[in-house]
Amino acid sequence: YGHRRYCGRVDSGSPFLPRFYGRQLFSQEGSDGRLKTSQSPQFTVEELKKIATDAGIVGAGGAGFPLAFKLRDDLVDTLIINGAECEPLIYSDYYLMKKYLDDIVRGAQIIMKATNIKRCFLSVKEHTARSLRLTQGQTLGEGVTVHELPNVYPVGDEIILIYETTGRVVQPGCLPFTAGVIVSNVETVYNVKRAAEDKPVTSKWVTISGKVPKKIFVEVPIGMNVGELLSRFGIKVPEDCAVLDGGPAMGKLIDPSASFIRKTTKSILILPEDTPAVITKTASTAHILKKAS
Numbered sequence: 001y002g003h004r005r006y007c008g009r010v011d012s013g014s015p016f017l018p019r020f021y022g023r024q025l026f027s028q029e030g031s032d033g034r035l036k037t038s039q040s041p042q043f044t045v046e047e048l049k050k051i052a053t054d055a056g057i058v059g060a061g062g063a064g065f066p067l068a069f070k071l072r073d074d075l076v077d078t079l080i081i082n083g084a085e086c087e088p089l090i091y092s093d094y095y096l097m098k099k100y101l102d103d104i105v106r107g108a109q110i111i112m113k114a115t116n117i118k119r120c121f122l123s124v125k126e127h128t129a130r131s132l133r134l135t136q137g138q139t140l141g142e143g144v145t146v147h148e149l150p151n152v153y154p155v156g157d158e159i160i161l162i163y164e165t166t167g168r169v170v171q172p173g174c175l176p177f178t179a180g181v182i183v184s185n186v187e188t189v190y191n192v193k194r195a196a197e198d199k200p201v202t203s204k205w206v207t208i209s210g211k212v213p214k215k216i217f218v219e220v221p222i223g224m225n226v227g228e229l230l231s232r233f234g235i236k237v238p239e240d241c242a243v244l245d246g247g248p249a250m251g252k253l254i255d256p257s258a259s260f261i262r263k264t265t266k267s268i269l270i271l272p273e274d275t276p277a278v279i280t281k282t283a284s285t286a287h288i289l290k291k292a293s
Contacts, residue, residue: 040109041196045073048114048192055195056263060204061093061156061185062246064264067192070182071115079120080165080183081108083128084149084156087247089209090267093186095217096205097124097132100190105141107193112143115182121147123165125155153249158183204261208233210270211241220261226268227256237270244269248277 043051049068059065061082081104085093097104108120122140126148129135138146147165149155159170161183168179176183184192191201201222208216212235220229226245230237237243237256244251245265256268271278280288 040106040113040193042113043110043196045071045114048110051195052192055191055200057188057191057195057201058263059185060187060191060263060266062250062264062266064262067184067188070177070184071111072177072182073114073116076115076177076180076182077117077119078166078181079108079111079115079117080147080161080181081120081122081186081189082156082158082161082183083122083124083186084161085125085128085186086153086156087249087251089269090207090247091209091215091217092205092207092266094128094131095207096186096190097122097128101132101140103193104186104190105144107189107191107196108144109141110192110196111182111184111189117182118143120144121165123147123149123161125149125151127151201263204263204265206261206265207267208235208270209267210244211238211272212270220265222261222263224261225257226254226259226261229261229268230256235270238272240273241270242273242278242282244271244277244281248275251277253278253281 049071052067052071057067059067083093083097085091104122111117112120120143122144124132124134124146129146129148134146136146136148140146149161149164155161155164158176162168162170162176162179162181166179166181168181170176170179187205195201203219203221206218206220208218208230216233226243243254243256245254245259245262246252246267246269248269248271251267251269
């Protein structure tokens with residue numbers, strides 16, 4: 001799902017270096033939910049589909065489903081911004097909501113206007129809401145309110161998220177629109193606001209966590225080599241550790257020297273090889289079935 005008009009490659013000589021924010025984004029500044037009153041631009045659903053496609057917007061939460069295929073102006077009445085961020089050690093959506101909540105709300109309103117949706121929920125876990133100083137039912141902008149989710153895994157799963165937020169059930173084998181819902185990740189909605197300003201998706205917000213001196217949250221060029229990214233911050237992978245693209249449960253083992261930041265990369269985790277998260281990814285199917293029996 002590459003760009004149509006915007007394409008390229010990031011190599012080691014690129015001047016486009018990671019923009020590092022790190023721990024300072026834990027600051028409480030700007031987290032009171034009071035947003036600017038500027039009007040969001042309005043597009044038809046077909047115009048927004050083209051904007052999303054030209055900007056290269058796909059699901060940033062991990063699935064990579066092209067946003068344009070989700071957009072429609074019939075059968076749907078609810079937009080859910082998925083801010084559950086279920087897996088441990090990942091803080092990318094949290095940091096984005098902390099720093100760019102206004103942009104996320106604007107992106108949601110752009111989608112709402114194009115699809116004739118009147119209500120939107122920013123669905124976040126209870127502990128995330130507390131950290132962001134958000135409350136159940138709080139209004140963040142016209143039509144956009146906060147919905148608190150239980151602190152359980154895997155509440156961020158699309159089908160579970162829809163039920164927990166709206167009480168609606170998506171039937172087996174069906175897509176969310178059949179329940180009248182569009183679901184988009186926090187970063188995906190953020191990218192919609194940027195695309196409306198003619199800014200394509202050329203970078204990714206990534207958490208670097210696990211066995212590292214400190215957690216890092218950084219904006220990284222799409223296509224950057226993971227090994228180069230780690231070396232930029234002086235991070236060396238210990239011999240007894242493995243590297244994951246994604247979370248402990250759903251992430252994939254990667255070779256940093258031969259892997260690159262993708263549009264779906266949410267985190268780069270460095271974990272000891274003897275942790276269950278790594279063992280289950282390296283064990284054979286026969287071994288796993290034997291353990292389960």
